[in-house]
Amino acid sequence: MNAFPDFSQHGYQISRELGYNSLGGRVTYLATKINTKKSVVIKQFQFAQLGASWAEYEAYEQEIKVLQNLDRPGIPRYLDSFQTDSGFCMVQEYKNAESAVARTFSPPDIKQIAIATLEIIAYLQSQKPPVIHRDIKPENLLIDEELNVYLVDFGFARLGCGNIAASSVVKGTMGFMPPEQMFNRELTKASDLYGLGITLICLLTGTKSADVGNLVDANYGIHFRHLVPPLQQGWMNWLERMVAPRIQDRYQSAADALAALQSLDVSSLPKVRIERDRIQFTATEYGEILTQTIAISNPIPDTILTGRWEVAPHPNDPPHTPYDHSWISFEPQAFESNNIECTIAVDTSKLLASQTYNRQIILRANSEPQTHTIELQATTAPLPVPQKTNSFSAYRLTFMCGFILAGLMSELIFHLTWFILLILLGLIYSLIEGEVTLLGALGGSLIAALILAMASLIYKIVHLMFNHVIDEQRSRQIIEVDAAQIAFLCAGFCMSLGLLFYLFLKVGSQLEWVEPMEMIAVGGTIMVSLVVTAIPLFEMSVFKSKRILAHYHKSEPNLIKP
Template identity: 65%
Template sequence: MMINNPIGYTPLSEHLTMSENLPNFTKHGYQLRTELGQNRLGGRTTYLATNSQGYPVVIKQFQFATSGSSWGEYEAYQQEITMLRRLEHPGIPHYLDAFQTPDGFCMVQQYISGESLATPRNWTPQEIKHIAIATLEILTYLQSQHPPIIHRDIKPENILVDEQLKVYLVDFGFARMGGGEIAASSVVKGTMGFMPPEQLFNRQLTTASDLYGLGATLICLLTGTKSADIGNLIDADYQIHFQHLVPPLKRGWINWLAKITAPKVAERYPSAAAALKALEPIDVERLPKLIISHNSLQFTATKWQEKVSQTITLTNPIPETLLAGQFSVAPHPSDPPHTPYDHAWISFQPAKFEGNEVNCEITVDTSKLLADTAYTREVWVQSNADAEPEVIPVTVQTAPLPQPISLGGWVGLVVVLVVSGFAGWGLADWPWLLVLVIPVLAIADRMAGAGFLGIEADVLKAFMGTSIGQTFLVLSLLLAFPMHPISVIVSLIVCLFGARLGWEIEEKKESLRIIILFILFLFFLILGFDVFQDYYFGWIGVIILISGIVVIPALWVGQVYRHLKGDLKIQYPKSSQNSSSFLLLTGMLGVGIGAEVVTLSEFVGKLATYDGAIGFDGNIIAAALVTGLGIIPVLLPGIILAICLSSKLKLKGYMTKYAQNKLPIIKP
């Protein structure tokens, strides 16, 4: 059926004359005037014609028999006719008529007196936004159909604009209804540079697919890029890099464009309606302002191969604008080749930002740099506030190489181990000396804890706290094991408790927890001793005693080492801290080994001279308990010391490779 003058055009017969060598369609009621365009690969030629009343129309002639195209293409164009018949939108030219020809067929459409966006022209930001909104409204209409219609060929040549800036979307030959996978034979249908990756690789199409082509089209308008040259802006990941070509006065919506052209479907707006909703409130002529909290950054590593970080804040005070951009590191001849998103030793979290107050953590990995060396680099902050990036100078000072343990250091550790071993031997033979030694250790714990936690270091208060512990000690000895070796362990735990209780109460922090744990300790101690004396349940008493003497007091014993080491970090340089830690661990290990040798020899001696039932002799069980507990002060410092020494040996091997330039180190 032919529709005459559907839009009220003035007849053109008096203005246009028929050209020669044009097909004759007069028997179908149309007079060809001029050729508008030709697609030889698709066997399609477009003509401007007039109908019998002299009104302008557009005729698309499809010649499958003479152009080298296949008649199988007829199905695609038949689908275009079917779609156009059902569509009613002012931005889509009306379908008017169709007729067959000997070598194909012709389709007649409404004539639009306008030019395509491929025609060179200087567009203002507001005009481009108007085109974007109008096109999105057309796409929203198409996506509201059931099933949604996906155009698949959004590009400048297929968007027409008339003198009143009315926008029209044409050429539905590649359109598909629904988002299912397209046939393999039509994979290449579309225009390179404007097809999203999912269309290019024959994947599922969605309502976000047409947004990629629209974004690429708008980028062409913003940057003055020709359609044929858009591929020059696309990288291997199908990301369009256009920000550097956009003039400052046109950067108000650069983040919106980056979103609709994201290579991953999930990172785009889900539909044309969502993209339209996000675009409408954007003032494309108002720009955000970038304010950076730091003019420069200084990183200083205190440990070799340390990762150091700083946080900077980016803010935008301009209302109704949204700051967006990304961080990168300026190219440097000493750095390995890198992309804006991946640098060898400087990283950003997040690398891309969007918001008017954004905190970004910049991390420097000094493990890839020379030791005790200064590095200078530039961090670029590229944003939609300006065409040129903001530059942040960065200075990095790496830490010196750690000193491996020298021969003298190893000799010193051996000497400390031997001396402390004999000390442990003596204390095991005369355990009541610990009643004098432990208060000194408790006071040292109190003083170290004061330095580590920032509490006032008062010897008198530490002594008073230890006195409280000694009072509990006497009570515990009277209630539990008077004149017995286990009292030594009780003495240690109670004195440490007294020292800790003193500054816990002073600080008013966790004192209730400390008191509860100590009460549990006494409860386990007394209950275990009481059950231990029972003829039938003696082994249960042993378990309770071990729980009370080992598990609960371990909460305090671990704090002593933490306090001493923490105080070393405050009072002494790094080299002294390491040496003191090794000496402290070696001394603890020596004392533990010396004491364990004595207790073990005594236990073996008792077993050798005893001929009764072992399971029911209190002295044998007590000796076994003390011997078993003595393994703990050997294992704990021994394991820690072994780990530390092993890391030192590995460090020495790594430093040898470093000195021989066998490591991939980046120069300043």
């Protein structure tokens, strides 16, 4: 036995409960008409229940009165009514559909729901007198799997427009009533559009009916754009007009709203995510080209982000098109991707030295909003200042003499390397043949440890000397890359010079045994190594800064100001 009431004497068998409203003593059942076996909906008003009132009973009477004159597929038909010991029942056509709050919908689906609902409202407004539903909300829209829409619960419906009596109780659901309904003012065909607009916003944003008040400001304006994914501007404007607080700012009828909606594109738009809104470039050498990458992504599924870079106009920049700027460039300039890294390049050779430039770069995309601005700041390097070196520092002298000495001792180093290599080969051979002795192994270990220690010591000394020479060069306003290259070239030059001295001394003591061609070959080789290191060394340490200065002063009148 179930606890459902027995309506068999009225020709109905209850199958299950569909809904329950404890405040009004209302229960909705799914039932079967016994003689036809068709499913129906029975709404029972339990007048004897605590919380029920005559207003609830009057709502059922009003709903019956309205439904009896309506014949539309989107409105479940009125079938029957009967009294019970505990109240009153109304029987309606059953639609195999769920409330709109039961699932989520895509923007195109919501547009289809909006069109179907507007067609129903337009039908109601075409009646004489017009029918004003007054309680359109997600719970009163039933939607089936094919997105067919059914409007239910006409208990608050009103026949005809015009003013409501001052003594009338406000009927409707808070949050879905337009201001004129809340304050018992004149209702028009635009009044139901407000409730539909709020309903569609709830479906778009996932807002529950009880939380709609969080979207309403003190002037009854609805703010929802921050809750929805990027959508077409026309669709957003249409929704905002549907929920305009002033009745004259809304569409004047469902037919007007329907005509405006049908041509709108409601598809989702991509959303631009940029990892930063400010990018800074700092040059260390005048005239260098600086580059940075910036990542752009689109998290909205089923959309493709397309974008194009441009530089905002600036009074000091030469005239340029959106695709071609004099000193800022992009790679790629335009793209079509949901994840991409764009390279931004700044050519400081077109700019004044020791200046800071502030510009705006703009990404135009098929998103909402369509433009995204990034602040760009570029600081150019100072001009190199040629300085005379009156004396060699202790570090520089030590550095040069060390590599000259290395050149002089080249033969000794060569023989020592061969000697160590032979010892290692001998140890390896002994290990393979299995004839190594304890003393041999101990000696080999000591030699290996000595080699490692000497190598580490040489590395530390050379590393320290290189660092000091590079630091000294940088103190003369030479950039780090050039300073390192100068140090390596200087080391190569001094080593070649030391080797030249060594060969000169060796050949000089054995001049009578050296063939002229041999002397020419050896001397030519050493001279080539000197020239190969000396020319770029002098170019970088002496001539480069002067060349940059000469070029700068020549082009300065045409350089771009900050």
